[in-house]
Amino acid sequence: MANKEWLEELVTQDLQRKASEVQPSDEMLSRMMGRIKADGGGNRSMIKYRISSFHIRRWIVVTVCSAFILMGIMFTLSEDVRAATLEAIDTLKSIFVIDRSENGEYAIVEKAADDFLTSFSVCNTTYLSDEELTRKMGFHVYFPEKLNDEFKLMERVEGVGIREQVSLEVIEQMETTQLKAINDAAVFNSLAEYNPFRDVFAIYEGEKGTMLFIGMEKEVFPPIFDKNSISFETTIGGKSALWIETVRPDYKSISSNGIGKADLYTKPDKMLKDYYLVWNSDGIKYELSTSDDLVLTMEEAVELAETFMVAQ
Amino acid sequence: MDRISLIERCQLGDLESFEQLYKSYCRNALGTAYLIAKHKGIAEEIVQEAFFQCYKNIKKLRDPAAFDVWFYKLLVRLAWKMASDYEYSKPLEEAGEEYTLSMKDFSTVYDREENKLIVHEAIDKLSSPLKTVIILYYFNDLTIKQISMVLDCFQGTVKSRLHNAKKCLEKELKKSFGEHFINTMYLEKECETNG
Known part of the structure; x- marks a missing residue:
């Protein structure tokens, strides 16, 4: 008996x-309550948002230089919606992209899906700390x-x-693998022929629920911009x-393979x-962007970036 | 406000009551998540996700008295899932890290830091099902019946997992501390109990 005790x-x-x-x-509590309120919960009136839409907005914002985006995000749609989405993708063969004419006018134009090539990224929320991300990324990561x-x-x-750059058909075949590559070095290495890279970003929330995104990745600077950017x-x-000004189509968000895009x-x-x-800075490209409801001037963005860099 | 009334108010969407509910459960929930995930950051994420889902689904809970079982079921499932995702994403140099147990000469078992580590390593070596039962029983003070409901298994299964877990722990501790030492400790303890 004594042994057991x-x-x-x-x-x-x-x-x-x-x-x-x-x-x-307290931070944990406020983050959790914030999430509940943001999701429309509770009896107090709050600004509504879904975290998924910020991933979408962020990726739309930051991937303009590569013409298009694919977003790895956290929301899930019902099976019916997903099936309908996949069916739509299977049957429709043309896509809509933005085009800037020689006189500087922007227009949304229809294009054959097969003719469209683009690079893309898949992302997901991470639970790794800055130190763990630093080891994984191979460069210093610190988000104050x-x-x-x-x-x-x-x-x-x-x-x-x-x-x-690959076709949309290839993207649809690769996206799940790419999602796995985030957490699996062997899968990441298997993408060698496509010139893979890792990146990391942080989502900051302002007092009014506005969002600020700061990302970092190893990339040659200055990056190549498309013709829709000034x-x-x-x-x-x-x-x-x-400071980049760009124009993008206001695409709807869909989900397939559990990945929002x-x-x-x-x-x-x-x-x-x-x-x-x-x-x-030191071979790392940093990028600061915002959600649609936060418009910063170049001076404000520079001030935030300088604060961020001082903290590094 | 008693706990049942608090849960009923949460079911009506009252955020302040939910905040109170959170405060009364978060310490144990965080401890449980940390014991399973072994990572502070992910434990916090597990708890936040568990309470978020709890808030969204608490209306579906028919019997407020069954809240503990319902909540721990949610928490434990999330912890398993998110902890395994984290294991998958651990940087390689950490994933392969092993702690080497060594024989120690000591006076009291639990007082010295290295011995605490040995005990913890032994618990950590248990398989997920055994470790979860140990955590729910010894840390959360849930009954065998409650654990069987949390894990959706028979009470007999819980009992046998508890038994097996203790056998494994005993074996592991004997391996680290030496069989003679463990037997001596048992005898000393028995004398204390009898005397």
Whole structure:
């Protein structure tokens, strides 16, 4: 009997000691309550948003330089919706992209899906700490908890992209593999022929529910922009930076294979103008962009970027 | 407000009551998630996700008295899932890291840091089903019946997992501390109990 009790005492003590290493914080509570309110829960009126849409917006914003996007996001649609989406993809063969004419006018044009080649990225929320991400990415990753006392860190996201341009059909075949590659080095290495890369970004939330995204990846600077973008030179901490103005179609969001993405097959109702800031430090390209409801001037974006870099 | 009333108010969508409910469960929930996931960051994510889902689905809970079982079922499933995702995404140099147990000469079993580590490593070596039963029974103080409901299995299965877990722990501790030492400790404990 004593043997049994002794072992039980040892186990109980150990579990309690180990569990005491973690303590719930106010931050945890406020993040969780914020999420509930944002999801439309509770009796208080709050700004509504879904985290998935921010992933979408962010990816639409930041991947303009590679013409198109594929977003790895966290939402799930019902099987019916998913089936309908997949059916639509199978039957429709043309897509809608933006085109800028020689006189500078933008228009949404229809194109044969087979003629369209693009690079793409897939991303997902990560639970790794900055230190763990640093080891995984091979470059220093640090996202301060707060930026200018105005934006609070909400989550970190990591992704895997390819620089090689491929057709949409190939993307549909590759996207699940690419999602796996985020967490599996062997799968990542198997993408070698497509020139894969890892990137990481953080989502910051402002007081009014607006979102700010700061991403980093190893990339040659300045990156190549498409013809729908106009760049303006500026500096961040004395280093050259570019403020990019771009126009993109307001694509609807769909999901297939559990991955959210822009619906290129449905004609968007309108075009949207976006701005973002890119700069380089020690071979790492940084990028600052915002959700649609937050419009920053170049000066404001530069100030935020400088604060971020000082914290590094 | 008693716990049942609190849960009923949560079912009506009252955020302040939910905040109270969160505060009364979050410490144990976080401890449980941490014991399963072994990572502070992911444990926090598990708890946040569990409470988020709890808020969204609490209306479906027919009997507020069954909240503990219902909530821990949600928490444990999420913890398994998210912990296994994390294991998958661990940087390679950490994934293969093993702690080497060594024989120690000591006076009291649990007082020294290295011995605490040995005990913890032994618990950690248990398979997920055994470890979960140990956590729910010894850390969360759930009954055999409640655990069987959390894990959707027979009470007999829970009992046998508990028994097997203790056997494994005993074996592991004997391997690390030495059989003679364990037997001595048992005898000393028995004397203390009798005396």
